[in-house]
Amino acid sequence: MASLNPLGPNLDLRKAKHLLRRASFSLTREQLNTFVGIAASEAVNLLIKDTTNVLVEPYDPLPTSNPDGFWTSSTELPNSFLGQGRKRGFVSAWWWYNAMQSLTLKHKLSFFLHTSFTVGKDSGVGAATYFFDHLNLLDFYALGNIKTLAKKITLDNGMLDYLDNTQNNKNNPNENYAREFLELFTILKGQQVGEGNYTNYTEIDIQQAAKVFSGFKKRNDRSDIDPDTNIPMGYININQHDLNYKTFSNAFNNQVITGKTTETGAFEELDDFVEMVFAQPETAKAYCRKLYRYFVKSEWDQEVETDIITPLAQILMDNNYELLPVIKTLLSSEHFYDADDGDATDNIIGSIIKSPLQLLSEICSIFSVTYPNPNSDPLRFYSNFFFNFIHNSYFKAAGMELHNPDSVAGYPAYYQEPSFDRNWFSSNTLIGRYKLIESLIEGKNTITGGNIYAKLDAVQFVKNKIDNPTDPNLLVSEIADLLYPESIDSDRINYFKSFLVDEGFPDYYWSGTWSQYLNDGDDTTVRTRLNALIIAMVNAAEFQLM
Template identity: 50%
Template sequence: MPSILPLSTTLDFRKAKHLLRRATWVYNIDEINALVGKTASEAVDLLLSYTDQTLRAPFNPKAGHNAEGYFLDDPVRTEKGDNDRGYITGWWLYNATRFPSLKYKMSFFLHTSFSMEKRVGGSRPIRYYDHLRLLDYYALGNIKIFATKMTLDPAMLDYLSNDQNDAGSPNENYAREFMELFTIMKGPQIGPENYTNYTESDVQEAARLLTGYGIDGGRTTFDPDTGIRCGKRLTNKHDFGNKTFSAAFNNQTILGADRQGKSYQELEAEMKRELDDFVDMIFSQRETARAYARKLYRFFVKSHWNDDVERDIIEPLADEFIDNDFEVVPALKKLLSSAHFYDADNDDATDEIIGCMIKSPLQLILEIMSVFKCDVPNAVPPEPAGDNYTEEELQECLNWTYGFAFKFLYRSVFQSIGFDLFDPDSVAGYPAYYQQPDYDRLWFDSSTIIARYKLVSAFLTGDDNIGDGRSASFIPRLDPVSYVEDNCANPSDPNSLIVELSDLLYPESIDTDRVNYFKSYLVDEGFQDYYWTSAWTAYKVDPSEDSVVRNRLNALVTAMVNAPEFQTM
């Protein structure tokens, strides 16, 4: 039976790589070995300990405007559009790839739970940047508080038009999505305008309660808890009447306020109290806890599950959310430390968890970079910046921000691979996280598979062969010769080399037939293993003569990365 109880053994290599893949964006042999021998709880604690930002703000590739090197300090650039959103995406990516941190996996999880399209709500770079900062701030925090803060997020206010929601003309967009997608979810429809967990009248009352929230065009309003820019309460546009909800919420009434004789500050406090009461009402429903337990399970474990998992895993996770007032870390630790997460609670080979998920394009890209220890440029400007830049330091920053993150990933790969980071097609998010019955299998389709398979050759050659001709000026290089030489125990033995690489790259070990298949990229048909051994020995004698081993290893790495085994985790 599925068991939420802690894994009773320490992590072996197989379980360590499973946790690292599912819980972080950084995956390589060193980080795997750092987890081997730890209990699951100890390993999760380690992944929770990396929370710092390496790059404090997005770098400005047009540094002529701004001696500090950060374009958000430059008033000329803060109102710009697509390019600057690309640089901000690169800022988040750089931080996410520095350490094996659960923070950034959870930051992306919050994005999938409160989805926003950056080209709409984040159309102004400053709003997009602050939205990502909010995701990062609460990645390991309290989801209930985060839901309150998101209601005042300028990007979300713009995206779902809640800045246009006022007492005289209520706009239901944000209220509807807050309930249907972001928190309690619909449930089965059981009657006209009745969705089990709430009704249409509840949406209407919620819209009334959410009137009067606007965007501070001067960007001078800051949240007192986070220090991040936020929206403002416009008391003259708020409906201060009582709001009465349906039987789904026990007919609860959230009291409004009498405006007579109250100061602006007092009315603002009344609006805040109404919002807090509304969020408390939503999060006091067990279905909200279940909704987040299911989202967490689908994101980290598996897209499909049976009634046993619902009873023995989802329900205890819901309890964990309720018992900890929606702090996310206790539920996250319980799940990632459980025997069930490591598929160690039964012997049923038909419900394997390890290796059951298709990697997202983001996972695939970052894993290729980290597993092969690609030479990633340093995108951190020197402090203080300005005249203290050397040409080499400036070029490193530009290589990441402009050459790789913007030109290659943002403008080329993401658009070709069917995944635009932080810019899903709709408020529902990326279909792989919500669209039944295929879920993560939707990462593959006929229009995106070619770009997916071209990725490894781009890293091998440094050439952008994926996009529409706007080629990257920098791609971190994958050097298989150096990697094998520095990280593999016996690279001169083709069998040992392939087994070692496959154990690292794939969720499960491969059989002899697959070893022999991959060996054909090192040893031509009809030749003995010593052909590769001789080639490797010759290279070691004279490293300048590396064409044979390089060509063979390039072919091997391409085949192993593009194999079905590497597409799963």
């Protein structure tokens, strides 16, 4: 029986790896050691910390003769700067670097919010500074209240542009944002009951929601600051706001929102509308299904719907849509660790294919990949390493444009049945995923060419992180225990060992080779073999899963 009961035994290595992979972008051996042997609830509490960003804002080192620098804090209009596409990429670089600097649920939940309130940074969000504000808003509410975010994001300048609500006026309604707010961001459709009408809302509700949203405008100069978040926001032009009563369908019990004639009143209408939508149990269930798919597994049966999704939705509603009570319950539960039935290997652990973002982040953290520091070497970090290699080459080849999904529905891995996360791994994306580790080991872009100014040092990794590097069997086993969701058997150990010891040679061949390197410092042979081993183990099927 699927169970939300707290996990009883303390975390072993297998369960600690599972939690850290699902709950963070950073994973190191030292972090794993900290979590092994403690209770699941304690482990989750350690991950819930609102860390301060190491990088306060992104930096544009271009043009090299006169860099735009910290353009997001400039008093100039955001759209007055050149190179907006590049700058939006640099904002993603800023976000990723911060996510890599601490072990926290914050950035994993921030990305979850990105999949729930989707914008495409290169397909309508506007100038890069508005996108920076948008990500700051997601970060602000990552450990907070998703209902409050639904109100705040309506006034987000990037969202106002992306879904055209800045063009929504009382005499010329634009229903784009209203439609996506209901269909994708909150309650979702439910079963279709007629042309354009669904169980959870109707076309009438979209029309009335558009009236509630009318007159909310983008503030180009970012001069309106939200007092709760201190983040720039849009404004209400009351002259373009529909002042009439808004009457919703039977899906919302025919609720009427009174039209208001003041700016304060327009915000009250927005508040009333969001409260109405979030009062529906289906809204809570929609978010809990998204959370389940994001953290646990892409598909589930009726038992999970009854015993996991439904009670989580009730917890969400009981806590007025605060995220953390639900997250704590889920990530501390027997179900999350596959411990609620007789077969602990058939359901959860190792069931999700890693996104290109997760793959990159794990490789960089596990292997202590060195890449340029954005403070001391911003040109090489932002431009050469992240934008040219990670953003424009690796992510695109691997089938993920970071913060820029193909549509407002988001990344297919999080919504498109029946494939879901299997969309990340296909004949079109395979080469991009496999070339990542080769590029990092060689220090050059093996996908499209060029110096990436980053390096994975396999010799130093083994020397500093592996307890038994002289024994090829133990070396392979230790690396596998760090990389893979499950332990590997002797056949797989022997396969990977063949990259260290040629067929027909005894194990002591490697032992002697390693000892000789320690004695004379010549790492030529061990580096060649360890590079081949790491590439094989990272590109193995086991590492594609989490």
